[in-house]
Amino acid sequence: MKDQKAPSPLPLWGSASFSPPRQLKALPQRGSGEGAFSAVLFDMDGVLFDSMPNHAYAWSHAMTQFGLEMTAYEAYLHEGRTGSGTINILAQRYWGRDATDEEIERIYAAKAEVFNACPEAKPMPGAFEALTAAKELGCKVVLVTGSAQASLLQRLEEHYPGFFREELMVTGFDVKRGKPDPEPYLMGLQKAGVKAEEAIVVENAPLGVESAKGAGIFTIAANTGPLEDSILKDAGADIVVPGMKDVAMLLRSMQK
Ligand code: CA
Numbered sequence: 001m002k003d004q005k006a007p008s009p010l011p012l013w014g015s016a017s018f019s020p021p022r023q024l025k026a027l028p029q030r031g032s033g034e035g036a037f038s039a040v041l042f043d044m045d046g047v048l049f050d051s052m053p054n055h056a057y058a059w060s061h062a063m064t065q066f067g068l069e070m071t072a073y074e075a076y077l078h079e080g081r082t083g084s085g086t087i088n089i090l091a092q093r094y095w096g097r098d099a100t101d102e103e104i105e106r107i108y109a110a111k112a113e114v115f116n117a118c119p120e121a122k123p124m125p126g127a128f129e130a131l132t133a134a135k136e137l138g139c140k141v142v143l144v145t146g147s148a149q150a151s152l153l154q155r156l157e158e159h160y161p162g163f164f165r166e167e168l169m170v171t172g173f174d175v176k177r178g179k180p181d182p183e184p185y186l187m188g189l190q191k192a193g194v195k196a197e198e199a200i201v202v203e204n205a206p207l208g209v210e211s212a213k214g215a216g217i218f219t220i221a222a223n224t225g226p227l228e229d230s231i232l233k234d235a236g237a238d239i240v241v242p243g244m245k246d247v248a249m250l251l252r253s254m255q256k
Pocket of ligand 1: 043044045046047079080203204205208
């Protein structure tokens with residue numbers, strides 16, 4: 001687990017002396033010509049909303065009811081995986097077999113019950129600023145989430161008015177395979193009408209980073225949870241920053 005007291009190895013961004021990390025040089029330059037950077041694809045849980053503590057708590061609590069032990073930390077490691085995929089990892093470990101469909105249904109229902117009793121997740125600090133910076137760069141703002149809630153667009157509109165359009169959203173309703181498969185991000189590129197090299201992804205989870213990198217997209221990881229930066233780096237992230245405020249700073253630093 002990451003030591004919350006350890007000083008960040010990153011510079012104190014936001015100060016006047018801020019300069020973009022060298023990795024930014026790998027980014028395509030913004031412009032109107034070939035290779036222009038024209039879309040930013042945002043994940044939702046742990047990026048736009050601080051919802052991961054609720055998910056992690058709900059997973060951990062629900063699993064315990066069935067004799068399966070899952071720490072909140074492990075829930076973060078599996079973030080983005082389908083419910084059945086997550087349950088089967090634990091079932092294999094503790095029972096030596098996959099869970100039956102009925103068991104999956106019951107555990108997932110228990111998780112949903114705990115999750116729904118949690119207070120509503122707040123917008124992630126810095127996310128509004130990051131979205132604003134993406135717009136100011138002239139980029140399309142695209143949502144790529146595994147979540148499949150009917151009220152998703154209203155909730156986004158409530159907290160981030162004017163940023164998201166239904167035709168530029170990829171949700172759990174759209175994809176067959178989901179993260180870590182590249183499918184959701186490939187679909188995001190398709191909906192935005194841009195090539196991989198013209199886009200940037202903002203993710204927080206290792207499996208999300210894997211998905212984005214599988215789609216060939218430059219990926220900024222905002223490490224908003226308890227995982228070590230190295231886990232996101234190993235998943236393929238091009239840049240790892242501590243939070244969405246830093247993502248906003250990065251995007252702003254690209255404005256010319
Ligand atoms: Ca996420």
